[in-house]
Amino acid sequence: MSLVTTEIADRIAVVTLNRPDKLNAISLDMLDAVIDAAHALKGADIGCVVLAGAGRAFCAGIDIMSLSSLLGQDMEEVLVKRTHGDTNRFQEFALAWRDLDVPVIAALHGACFGAGLQLALGADIRVAAPDAKLSVMEMKWGLVPDMGGMVLLPPLVRGDILRRLTYTAEIIDAAQALDWGLVTEIADDPLAQAMELAIRIAGQSPSAIRAAKRLIGEAETEGRADVLMSESVEQAALIGTPDQMAAIARGIAKK
DSSP states (O other): OOOOOEEETTTTTEEEEEEETTTOOOHHHHHHHHHHHHHHTOSSOOOOOEEESSSOOOOOOOGGGGGGGGTTHHHHIISSSBBTTTOOOHHHHHHHTTSSSSOEEEEOEEEEEEEEHHHHHHHSEEEOOOOOEEEEEOOOOOOOOOOHHHHSSSSTOOOOHHHHHHOOOOOEHHHHHHHHHHSSSEOSSHHHHHHHHHHHHHSSOOHHHHHHHHHHHHHHOOOOOHHHHHHHHHHHHHTHHHHHHHHHHHHHHHO
């Protein structure tokens, strides 16, 4: 049985964590399977990605037992060495989804802990079920978030909230996660809502969606002058393209 499945239809890729008997806890093999699934979508003819979890949870975090194989190894080699550009293997697990050139929507239900939360944070949008439970869980094991969380969390939550979540490892419900900015919205059927959003996004101009994702990423990390220049460069490249002309035609037809 594949630890991660990918199904593509109508320019939407649905990527599902598929270890339901373990609440999709991330073993080292599954870690690599998630990375491979993201990398396989680079350059694919898709307009949107939906991330989901099979069974009763999105992802209960790292399978601690699987980490026992790392004991005794040189942690400089395992963690400090860069294996994927500016990330290590564990950081690439979450950031590979943020680095895709199309939007990613995570559909969350049940447990979304530790590695699972950081994976969800790699998505552009998070739709949570009312029963979803979220936690920055690493402090429970005497660890710090190290799978991209310190890149992905600060733009979403206030500093004091980030500190509280990290220091306490407390589990919060979907309503609190929405209030604090960890999730985008709550839906009774998060996968159905994620698919509805994906259909709307995939129906937009492909080049404009990719440009928008690049631009938003810069807006979150770069200074005013750089962002303003990027706005102009992206727009100049879009105006007059077939995608943009088709978008104008669709807009006129709706009036």
